[in-house]
Amino acid sequence: MLLVVGGDPRDVSVTAAALEHRFAPDYRVLTACSAAAARAELGRLSRAGRQLALVATDLHLPDGDGVVLLQQAADLHRGAARLLLFDVDEHHTRIPFGELPALQRASALGQIDAWMVKGWVNPEEWLYPRVQEALSAWSRAHRPSHVVYRIVGDEWDPRCHDVRDGLTVNGVPFLFHPQDSDAGRRLVRDHGLDVGRLPAVIRHDGSVLYRPSMVELAVSHGIRIRPSAEDYDLVVLGAGPAGLAAAVYGASEGLRTLVLEERAIGGQAGTSSMIRNYLGFPGGIGGGELAHRAWQQATLLGAEFVFTHQVTALSGDGDGDRHVLGFHDGGSVAARAVVLAAGVRYRRLGIPDLDRLTGAGVFYGAAGVTALAVAGEEVYVVGGANSAGQAALHLARYAARVTLLVRGGSLAAGMSHYLVRQVEVTPNVEVRLHTQVVGGRGGSRLEGLTLQDRRTRRTEEVPAAAVFVMVGAEPRTDWLAPAVRLDEHGFVLTGRDVPACDWPLVRDPYPFETSRPGVFAAGDVRYGSVKRVAGAVGEGSVTVGSVHRYLTDLAADAERARKSASA
Structure with a gap:
């Protein structure tokens, strides 16, 4: 579903018709001429379990603010692309200079995914490229796509994580199915998988690699592992x-x-x-x-x-x-x-109880393939630089709460200003300054962390599904x-x-x-x-x-x- 919102019914109709012309029948285009009508539509779609791919709204609505509406849409439909629309100003340029402060703020705070002025004459020139880019990103995340490998294993098995992470960082498309899921059990049965040797990587031709190394995956994928000359x-x-x-x-x-x-x-x-x-x-x-x-x-x-x-x-x-x-x-x-x-x-924490859980809830570097696995969970990010801020914001799209642990007394000391602002306004991201990790617990996967206030030396036990460590390099x-x-x-x-x-x-x-x-x-x-x-x-x-x-x-x-x- 695509939702177009604006205060001028004719303007909304023109935009909706252009989108209908290009993107039907794959997408159904809905319209609303007020913030209240849009919120009602968003709620209806959510209750019905319909997939909302994109919301495009004017900045100024008769009864509200377009940026606020996009935030409300994102709360109900996680992953939906957010497109902010501006009226063309007196200069007729692609940048709405008259509304530049509002655009700068929304962009800096990560409240929009794209923006566009509406003064297009030919939708091929301005409208379609912006919408297509947003829909392509949404489709990659939410619809079936080209897949090279299917992986069956345990979500929190370090060997399984290493395989998935290796494919992810190299841009190789795959699907992961936990062993105990319906799809996992079906693949075990159909391919006669040896469940004692998981993770299993099923190639597109049906052949199976068990616990493959990066070298084996590279060879399987046709990647060169030897120089062609001396x-x-x-x-x-x-x-x-x-x-x-x-x-x-x-x-x-x-x-x-x-x-x-x-x-x-x-x-x-x-x-x-x-x-x-x-x-x-x-x-x-x-x-x-x-x-x-x-x-x-x-x-x-x-x-x-x-x-x-x-x-x-x-x-x-x-x-x-x-x-x-x-x-x-x-x-x-x-x-x-x-x-x-x-x-x-990334520098290791050097805490034995956490080192043994590397790949099983303890990760060094960005979230990567683990973000979806921590949906609705409490997770922690350790670090105060840009990489830590980016990881926290990414995880916040999935986790119930993300806590950013910073040894120093300020985020601004090591993080770019635009990231600091985004972290501060993201409701499910909490920042704890003067705090460090001194211990952890868990059996086959991480269950909790021991935190210490560096000023008072007081310690605290907290539950944690995962911790992502980025503490210097x-x-x-x-x-x-x-x-x-x-x-x-x-x-x-x-x-x-x-x-x-x-x-x-x-x-x-x-x-x-x-x-x-x-x-x-x-x-x-x-x-x-x-x-x-x-x-x-x-x-x-x-x-x-x-x-x-x-x-x-x-x-x-x-x-x-x-x-x-x-x-």
């Missing part, structure tokens, strides 16, 4: 925002480029439910969608991606013009230049020393931060170049990075410029050597 112009380590940007620019500028990624496209940013401050996306964009767009872009430009390999060593090839990356299984690949963009990992660079110089926390030193005593050449290091000439670092793994998606993308892009300067040096050195040998 030597490349550029090897990028990590497929987060910095690595993807380096891959796009490296491949587009003619470098034979290989990207090595151990687990997931997008890194930590790829798990963000919504990034609202990324350039060029006024309505925000999901981290996974942004990452997969970049992956497709890099792939089409010629970059090669290899997954599931853990890099454990960096060395030279003996001739001095190649860098060799060694894999955990003994294999290796060489390149004339390397970009280290492996990112960081550690670089994954243990294997790099002493090949490149690191700071005391393991972040890679680059450019002017490289100590003179560690730099072997007469020239200064190029921007983002490490203490090893020809090896560069970008994104969160680099000392001094700003820890923002846009910053990582910028660093990855600019680093390729330094790579070109380095490769030019190599070519000049080779030419001089050739002339010297000829002489």
Whole structure:
């Protein structure tokens, strides 16, 4: 169902007719000419169990405010897209400058999903693209779609969570069926599944993988797990925002480029439910969608991606013009230049009672596949940075209450202003400052947490279905020393931060170049990075410029050597 609300019956009729023309018979278009009539319709649909995909309403209604109505619609119909409509103003522009404060507030507080002025002449130009984008997102979440795998297992089994999380972060479509559900029992019977070896992953061709590793899933999905060559112009380590940007620019500028990624496209940013401050996306964009767009872009430009390999060593090839990356299984690949963009990992709490429940109610990073499983439950998010705020807002769409635990005395110290405002106005998100987790309990899954007030040292036992931990990050660079110089926390030193005593050449290091000439670092793994998606993308892009300067040096050195040998 699509609901169009406005104060002018003729205006509402025109919009509804345009939507009917394009989206019937898949959607039925309903109308209301007041807030009261719209609320009555919303209640009727809810009681009847009808699926509401989108509500489009004027900002100003004869008896109410359109933003308030959208909030009421979201309470009754979770997941329905919210489209705010504005009258075209005297300037006849696509941005309603006369109503800009209201639009800015609604957007900043996450009260709308999209907006549009109504002065369209051709609905193909303004109306349909906005509505289609919203309906596509709704359909992916609520209607049957393309599925590659069906998974049967226990919701809170860490092995099952790892499989589902791996597929989710890599954008592989699947359906999960608990073993004790009707669909789960049917799949066990139809495919003769061995319930003692769950989780079972059923491929689209009917074959079954039991407790598959990421390597087995990658092979099953046709993903390359070995480089196609032994030597490349550029090897990028990590497929987060910095690595993807380096891959796009490296491949587009003619470098034979290989990207090595151990687990997931997008890194930590790829798990963000919504990034609202990324350039060029006024309505925000999901981290996974942004990452997969970049992956497709890099792939089409010629970059090669290899997954599931853990890099454990960096060395030279003996001739001095190649860098060799060694894999955990003994294999290796060489390149004339390397970009280290492996990112960081969330720091562990180090509490034994919680560590043993990792994947069974205790999660490090964003909600991912677990959000639906905590519907109606009490959940906690630990952390005070943007990733924690985004996770809390995402979980609030499903959980009964989300409590954000922050060690410090203010959200503003580590979180973007727009996220702070959204957290503050979300009714089922509570913020507890000066609070830390010191313990937990549970048998096969998490049941509760022990919280401590850092000022009074008083502790409190609270029930918890899940806790998502995002308490700072550690670089994954243990294997790099002493090949490149690191700071005391393991972040890679680059450019002017490289100590003179560690730099072997007469020239200064190029921007983002490490203490090893020809090896560069970008994104969160680099000392001094700003820890923002846009910053990582910028660093990855600019680093390729330094790579070109380095490769030019190599070519000049080779030419001089050739002339010297000829002489």
